[in-house]
Amino acid sequence: MRRLTAPLVRCALALGLLLSPVACGAPAQSKVTIMVPWSGDEFDAFYTVVEAFERGHPGIDVEPQVTRALTQQLDAAVAADAKPDLAVLPSVGAIAKYQREGVLQRLSVDTGDYVQPFRGLGMGTGNGGSDVYAVPVKADVKSLVWYDAATTKKPPADWAGLRAGHYSWCLGLESGPTSGWPGADWIADLLLARKAGVEAYTAWASGGEDARWDQGPVHDAWTAWGDLVGGARKNASTTNFKAAARAMPACSLGHGALSAMSFDAARVKRGRYLYVSPAGRTLQVSADFVGKFTGNESADAFIAYLASTQAQGMWVNRPGFALSADRRVTAGHYADAVQGAIAAMLHSPAYTLCFSAADAMDPDVSAAFYRAVLEYADGTAEGPLLKALDKVQDALGPARSTSPPLCATP
Structure with missing residues (x-):
């Protein structure tokens, strides 16, 4: 309504004078709805981009629909034929799911400047293909171990040393609804660090018949995580992830993406919080993607803007430590040197990037994985939990028959 104030005043004056309906030249407004899971700094950063888009497109209003239970809300909206125009998709598994269901629209967005494996997220194209069904609007590197440099010496950059x-x-x-994911990410990192880790990781994340949970590399990675964190598992299932990160330096080290750690931004910029990458040259990455669910043409304009270098460059310098997978948003675009150095890892051919295993799995398998992590932290032996996960995987079958690459060199 804010843009219509002046036209409506003029319209009222004309109606008062002429006592008959008139066309008053008010600009036609098009609304774009987008379902998002963000709050706090993440939402503020996103809304800065929304406002910039609306200034350049005065005929389009973007209406965010905020929900913490995005997957459940989106499923309900799809079932009720009340889909939003756009929605944030938290994983490549979700992209595959909605495309299989025939509800995700193909996009006419050029993602050629995005690094792999973020480029060409079109399932069923065999090689990543030219069909794009989702755009990564912000990315993360998860394979990082953080420490408070004021109180802790730089730790070893390998899992054995840690x-x-x-x-x-x-x-x-x-x-919240995805409790357990921090442990799932950690187990995935430990699997990637093993010999032939990428091959075993890809088979596991894709639900291959020869990739079992209760034996071999997956079982070994699971127990390695339990041995590594030791007594930290006590009460971990009911301790909030961000609250645990804020406890540093009462505890020595934390694991995860910078955007998830809830560090004070000023302290990060001053080098108080630093990281090592024990995963070596294979990094676990993730992204928040945006997909389209209706034929609203104004939604095409907004999603193209979200994928643009202009919007990506703006987003990364707002609070929240977002990273961009767009090659044109270089380390020099980042005002924070630590954040920029992590972003440079995304763009370096020295690294292999792998989407989070849980993100690539069928959403029901991911949910079972997260629950098993919580039960394991509470003291349940891994054997029965992993056998149960094998049964879930067998019932649901492979997550992806054809797909873009799970792991790739940028």
């Missing part, structure tokens, strides 16, 4: 060091871990697994 295990031998007997560090205390800031471990929290509670995170």
Whole structure:
């Protein structure tokens, strides 16, 4: 309504004079609805981009629909034929799911300047293909171990050294509807670090018949995580992830993406919080994607803007530590040097980037994975939990028959 104030005043005057309906030249407004899971700094950063888009497109209003239970809300909206125009999709598994259901629209957005595996997210094209069904609007590198440089010496940059060091871990697994994901990410990192890790990781994340949970590399990675964190598992299932990160330096180390750690931004910029990457040259990455669910043409304009270098460059310098997978948004675009150095890892051919395993799995398998992590932290032996996960996987079948690459070199 804010843009219509002046036209409506003119219209009222004309109606008063002529006592008959008139066309008053008010600009036609088009509304774009977008379902998002963000709050706090993340939402503020996103809304800065929304406002910039609306200034350049005065005929379009973007209406965010905020929900913490995005997957459940989106499923309900799809079932009720009340889909939003756009929605944030939290994983490549979700992209595959909605495309299989025939509700995700193909996009005419050029993602050629995005690094792999973020480019060409069109399932069923065999090689990543030219069909694009989702755009990564902000990315993350998850394979990082954080420490307070004022109180803790730089830790070893490998899992064996971290295990031998007997560090205390800031471990929290509670995170609303997706509680358990911090442990799932950690187990995935430990699998990637093994010999032939990428091959085993890809088979596991894709639900391959030869990738079992209760034996081999997946079982070994699971127990390695339990040994590594040790006593930190106590109460972890009910401790919020961000609260655990804020406990540093009472605990020595934390694991995860910078955007998830809830560090004070000023302290990060001053180099108070630093990281090592024990995963070596294979990094676990993720992104928040945006997909389209209706034929609203104004939604095409907004999603193209979200994918643009202009919007990406704006977003990364707002609070929240977002990263961009767009090659044109270089480390020099980042006002924070630590954030920029992590972004440079995304763009370097020295690294192999792998989407989070849980993100690539069928959403029902991911949910079971997260629950098993919580039960394991509470003291349940891994054997029955992993056998149960094998049964879930067998019932649902492979997550992706054809797909873009799960792992790729930028």
